Amino acid sequence: MSTEPLSSKAIFISYASQDAEAARRIANALRQGGIEVWFDQSELRGGEAWDVSIRGQIKSCKLFMPIISASTQVREEGYFRREWNLAVGRTRDMADDAAFLLPVVIDATPEPHARVPEKFREVQWSRLPGGETPAGFVERVRGLTSSSTSPASDTQVRSVSQPEVTPYTERHEQPQAPAKAERTGRIRILTLTISALLVLLLVVAGLVLIPSWQQKEHARNVLLPQIQDVAATMFRSNREIFDKAVEAERYLPNDPTLAKLWPSIATTLSIETEPAGAEVLWKDYNTPAADWRRAGITPFKDVRVPRDYLRLEVRKAGYQTIELAAPMFSSRILPIREHLKMDPLGSLPENMVRIPKSTTDMQIVGIEKYGPREVPEFLIDKFEVTNKQFKAFVDAGGYTNAAYWTVPIRDGGKAVSLNAALAKFTDRTGRQGPATWEAGSYPDGADNHPVTGVSWYEAAAYAAFAHEQLPSVFHWAVVADTSRSEFLLPLSNFSRKSTSAIGSLPGLSTFGVYDLAGNAREWTFNQSGDSDQRFVLGGGWTDPSYAFNDSFTQPALDRSESNGFRCIKELAEDSSSTALRQSLSMDSRDYSKEKPVNDATFASFSRQFIYDKAPLGATIEKTLESAAWKADVVSIDAGYNNERLVLYVFLPKNYVAPLQPVVFFPGSNGIHESTFDPTFINNRLDFITKSGRALIFPIYKGTYERQDDLKSDLQDMTVRYKDHVIMWVKEFSRTIDYLETRKDIQADKFAYLGWSWGGFIGGIVPAVEKRIRVVVLNVGGMEMEKALPEVDQINYLPRITQPVLMLNGTYDMYFPVESSQKPMFRLLGTPQAQKKMLVYSSGHLVPPTEFIKETLAWLDTYLGPTQ
Incomplete structure (x- = not known):
């Protein structure tokens, strides 16, 4: 085959070797349409000066057609890139409106992210899936090879999805008989009208079908691999990957690969409320600043949401908004189902939330043996008790009103008179109040910080003043839900610097309660054994974050700078409430002090595992x-x-x-x-x-x-x-x-x-x-x-x-x-x-x-x- 330069009407097709089949389909279609094509696999033979030949063909061709694909995306080097650069170099000597570059994409490679010369981006691209070449594209190329300028002022070449409609122009004909001429004219007009309509239909089909194909290919070749990567590397989903799956499903509704991935991407949300008609919104737990998504109006069932730990809000005019953190089970897929009672505005004490009857597994290290335990419905403070709230107790004579101090005070196993204890319950300046206060008040600007530096007895007295109670460890465990520690702790205050304003951090518990982890440790009602110590849980701003998962006790008189509390309100006083307030023994071992048995003792232990080597059967x-x-x-x-x-x-x-x-x-x-x-x-x-x-x-x-x-x-x-x-x-x-x-x-x-x-x-x-x-x-x-x-x-x-x-x-x-x-x-x-x-x-x-x-x-x- 001759390697002489092409005629000025020829098309040069440039492609990566992996795309040879698609390039051949395009070349064959163009040739069948009577268009001259230079396609290296058919034009070059062994021994020819390959590089010299290609340079000559690019220099003399009419149109340069680079084939763009996933194959060109992944290759940083390749001879096709040299061809592309040679073509770009030739455009420098061309008029701005000259038609020369005709980029063709054969898969879902997105134009904005394609690894191509910038010059390619100045023209509009065509998409030929797999190299399948419609007749309209062939006609378009034939028109470009016969013209000397670009058909559009803003681009060198139009996409195949936007063909031009050639306007009707009057032709000079030889005189004909009137009737025949009129009939011929009507036929010509009808023919042209039909042709124009067919072209218009092709345009509309191109505008609809080609973008649809592109979206399907993007879903199949881009979105699905991304979803598969996340499914393989994470044990939960998130909103981003959920959205990608929803988008992919729109264009691939029956795709078996996506169907298999859905269980690892999504679960379902079903919510009923009393009364009905509440709006339910959701967002990923770990993106608290994100916009809310609407799940529906209650009651609803099986609304698909990410398989993740979610924040939920349930809103209804005239009712208190409910905040929740919806549970996510990473080892198995369980739907989220909630039946929620909504309370009219003003019907609950300020900043208290309703906790439904629940069972706690007591996942708190040291007291796990007390679970599972059923806990009746109760109300709990949404936030820890603040300095401002405790100041109201102080100003109302809370320290001097014996009605609030009903629990006998003990120190080192011995009874202490109320007056002797009150003499110790003073601030840094000797005035009555928490140990962290001065001059009978809290620091400026700390109104909404949790009160800290209080003993268990002071916390219990405030609860009596508020007509509430301190929570038992069981109440606290229900709300804390320590199994969500990995979500809650990074969003909580373990700063080792100071307390933070209540609710200022997004650490939200399952039932919509803030600051259970960190900020202030929280006194609970239960006594540790028969000692003077009480359980104080959740860890404080002075503690490491793992303190949230540990049971911890302190002398009830302890007034450490991170000791605070919140209150609950029991809705029914019965025998179960009394049982929840029992004294508990905490299992605790200090393995830095315990010593294993010696070798002789262990040898005797080992003998208990000896068995007869009987037949296995x-x-x-x-x-x-x-x-x-x-x-x-x-x-x-x-x-x-x-x-x-x-x-x-x-x-x-x-x-x-x-x-x-x-x-x-x-x-x-x-x-x-x-x-x-x-x-x-x-x-x-x-x-x-x-x-x-x-x-x-x-x-x-x-x-x-x-x-x-x-x-x-x-x-x-x-x-x-x-x-x-x-x-x-x-x-x-x-x-x-x-x-x-x-x-x-x-x-x-x-x-x-x-x-x-x-x-x-x-x-x-x-x-x-x-x-x-x-x-x-x-x-x-x-x-x-x-x-x-x-x-x-x-x-x-x-x-x-x-x-x-x-x-x-x-x-x-x-x-x-x-x-x-x-x-x-x-x-x-x-x-x-x-x-x-x-x-x-x-x-x-x-x-x-x-x-x-x-x-x-x-x-x-x-x-x-x-x-």
């Missing part, structure tokens, strides 16, 4: 299969009491044997759920099988189908708990016994993976079962409760010598960093170089991507990469 009960894994459901003799132990052995779909086995120990959900669902591992643990390893999930004694009288994962001093620990360790060992018999398992490369409760038990099992080569503990730690020494975790941690990876959250309400996570890490007997602890800015969860990345890296390091 293994039976494969059934096999399961999913798109990502297959599983053998196996039963074996548990090794005690003639019980059978069921094992789920998850294997990769395609693998090279033998496989490294990872044996899992679950969280406490295993105790509370009566049936194991194998799909539980999907999106949580299936990365193990995807990495080419086997995941083994034993159904331990007391979990799932093997539930018994065990109701809590907390260790305790009972023989029942001791017996369960012994059974769990034996079951783990029997699991390994079975796996050693399988030819598809590497019997010398066992890993322990524990999650939550399993992270705690992982502080025991590897100390006994030395066939475990490596340990991963996800959100584990030490508990404040004690167990019998034979199964107390502290005695086992120093005997764990395998490599250990600990993954934890800063705001973990079960295993706080300082009192639980760090002591566990310190007590591990693993050499320092082989143990690693990572703490993330999260709660009782680790970001999924980090969990996967760090776990696989740890397994690769100590077991070796998979085959």
Whole structure:
């Protein structure tokens, strides 16, 4: 083929090699339309001076057509970019209205973000999906090759979606017979009219169909990948990704990929109110300054909202607005359903909110054993009691009115007269008032700051003055909802500087109560044991943020500068109210002072886990299969009491044997759920099988189908708990016994993976079962409760010598960093170089991507990469 320059009518098509097929379709369509095209795959042959030829063709062509796509976007270098620059260089010698550049996009690449020379942006682009070339585009190009100037004053080339309509012009014809000429004229007019209408229809179709195609391609190629990335790396959604999914669904209503993603993007919101007709608004919890979104008018059901922790407002004229923080469950998808009673304006005490009858799990470290507990409906202060409010109590003679001081005052176990106590309840200048005041008043500008520096007795006296009560720890736990710590704490005052004005920070609890975390510690009614101490919860501005999750007591006479309070109003005084005010014993352990047992004692403890190596009696009960894994459901003799132990052995779909086995120990959900669902591992643990390893999930004694009288994962001093620990360790060992018999398992490369409760038990099992080569503990730690020494975790941690990876959250309400996570890490007997602890800015969860990345890296390091 000759490489001489093209005629001045030819089109030069420039493209990346990945787009050759699309470019060929365009070239063929143009050639079929009689247009000369230079297309390098057909014009060049081996041995030709390629670069010289291309330069000559660009220099002589009539139109230069760059093909723009995702392929050109990702390539920083490429010969096509040299062609583009040569074409831009040629335009410098052209008239401004000369038609030369004709950019064509073959996919959803957005024009504003395309990586092209700026000169390309001065002209309007055409879109030819996949290189499919309509006749209208061919006609348009033919017109441009025959013209010498641009058809538009503002652009060199119009888009194919905006073709011009050629106006009718009168032609000079030879004279005809009148009737024939008239008939011919009518036919010509009709023909031209029909042609014009067809062109107009093509224009309208182009304006409608091409943008619609572009939007579909953008949804498929841009929005869906972004949504998939978030779904894979986050354990919750947000408004931004929710909006992208809604937009994608508009253009891809039946897309199966999007349908599978929706459960990880959204949940549903259903709200009823008394009375009906309230407007409900929502926004992401972590974007308090964002605009509100309207969910609907009550009652409504199943309105789709982001699968996230949300702020809600419920508004109705004449009624008190309700603020809520809607719960979000990250381990499973649960709809948000609320039935709310709205109160007429002025019917409730000022700044109090209604808390419905609720059950608290008591997720406060040290007093978890008292949950779950039902709490009747009550009212609570939306904000902590302020300096201004407490000043009203002082000015009304609150310190001298004995009617408010009904609780006997004690100090060091001895009774103290009211007068003697009141003599201590003074400010910095000796006048009666909180310890942080001076001259009988608070600092200027602190009217709406919480009152602090008050004892429990002063708080109780103010509550009596206000005809209210101090909350019990159960009332406080219902409202605080510590499971939301990772959301609440970053938006609360733990500044170590000073108090902040009430409600000035956006830390909002589930029921619309502010400042429960930080700002002021809050006195509660309950006494600690038979001591003079009372529970003071939530942490204050002087405390670290993890104090929010800890139970804490102080002498009732303590007047520390961060001690404050808020009040409640019980709506019905009954026996349950009295029970909620009982004295409580707090479980607390200082692991910096406690010492594990010596080696001789531990050796005697170890003997309780010895079992007879009886036949396994293994039976494969059934096999399961999913798109990502297959599983053998196996039963074996548990090794005690003639019980059978069921094992789920998850294997990769395609693998090279033998496989490294990872044996899992679950969280406490295993105790509370009566049936194991194998799909539980999907999106949580299936990365193990995807990495080419086997995941083994034993159904331990007391979990799932093997539930018994065990109701809590907390260790305790009972023989029942001791017996369960012994059974769990034996079951783990029997699991390994079975796996050693399988030819598809590497019997010398066992890993322990524990999650939550399993992270705690992982502080025991590897100390006994030395066939475990490596340990991963996800959100584990030490508990404040004690167990019998034979199964107390502290005695086992120093005997764990395998490599250990600990993954934890800063705001973990079960295993706080300082009192639980760090002591566990310190007590591990693993050499320092082989143990690693990572703490993330999260709660009782680790970001999924980090969990996967760090776990696989740890397994690769100590077991070796998979085959």
